[in-house]
Amino acid sequence: MKWKSHGISLCLLASTVLISCSKHKDEQAPVVIIHGPGNLSSYQLPASIPVDVEIRDDQSIEEFSISIYNSQGETAFREIWQPGQKEIRETFSCAVNGLYLSSGTYTLKVSASDGVNSSSAYGQLQLIEIPKALEAIHVLCYGQSNPEIFRLDNGTFIFEKSIPHAIKSAYISNASHQIAVHPVSGFPVQAFHTSTFGDAFQLLYQNIGATEYFQSMNYSGEETALWVAFGNQQMRAYNGEGNIENTISQPANRVTKKMIAGGRTLLCDEENTSNGNHYLSAYNLNTGLTFFSTSISGEVMDGRLCTNGKFILFINENTTSAVYEFDPDQSILSLKHNLASGRVLELTAIDFDLSCLAHENGILLYSYQNNISGFFNNSIQIQHIAFDPVNEEIHTGNNKSYSVIDYTNGAILQQYTCSDTIRKILLEFNK
Structure with a gap:
């Protein structure tokens, strides 16, 4: 069954039901029941949690959502469905990757609406963080x-x-412990196991059906x-x-220059091959259909998914950079913050x-919550x-120089010199 869905992947649980009714007293709110797992069930992160949900309404379920958040109200996971039917009984496999999550009790909320009345079910989960370990530094x-x-x-x-x-760049997956390289025109995409650096797989033209070179690549969130x-206006996900x-x-005459995947949304900076204009498009990973597209004046350097279910995008516009916010639930792109003069080169998440x-003029920090930025160094x-x-x-x-900096005080801890120019730093973690 395919429903219109967008947002962030998440999990759910069960318990107390709160009902909110409108002034139309003759209409009933949806019934929300979560049959499993049990309240206060414990899971080690990362986890895939099977959740059995039942929702009924005498009219039609216009929308239901599932979210999980911590005691500070930070939304760790959230997703919205718009089924348009009277009854739902389905088990959802909810992936919780554990990124930035710490051990503790998390509140889970499942809400449903028939367009007039709404109801919610609440429960709690015990999530247990397995400490991260830095396995290797690949350069x-x-x-x-x-x-x-x-x-x-x-x-x-x-x-x-x-x-x-x-090659153009390289990407690392801590989930599969693989490094994938993005080739220039005429060469295959290759993935290697980080333990042996033996081939995991190769993507060749003759077995993918593409007639043009690889435009862009990235690992999912x-x-x-x-x-x-x-x-050839096609994007594919490989395990x-x-x-x-x-x-x-994709639409005709568009190719992806940058992609950012999060939850059930794939954001793409698409270039029109006929005139060079750039567009930001959002695709629903459940249906494969685009639900948002608009022209942008610059190029997306990078971006990330935030705890409230929105994306932030760092867009270079000539000699300056700006932070944009994209809300997949409302399909709204808005300017959020102008950064210091100069271009952004790379992004890494702190929390x-x-x-x-990595900014042309140093190391720049940006706080999404406070919407401020400043040079760390x-x-x-x-x-x-x-x-x-x-x-x-x-x-x-930077060129052949490699530096390790203490995040607590900005001090340079170590500096090394590489024999060749550094093009990418890939940190591998294990749990």
């Missing part, structure tokens, strides 16, 4: 020869893998699928074995609220950035 370098991947270990760059062709955009999990078709940016020039939440350290790269 993609590009010199006179082919690209190479090194592991930084106690100040020494240890060779791991040579790529036999030019849960890092369980590698999204790849092709030049860790290289099998297709999802396919989305639910803070984003750390403008005495160091960087092009690439990654954050280690285990040790509270910022890893940066």
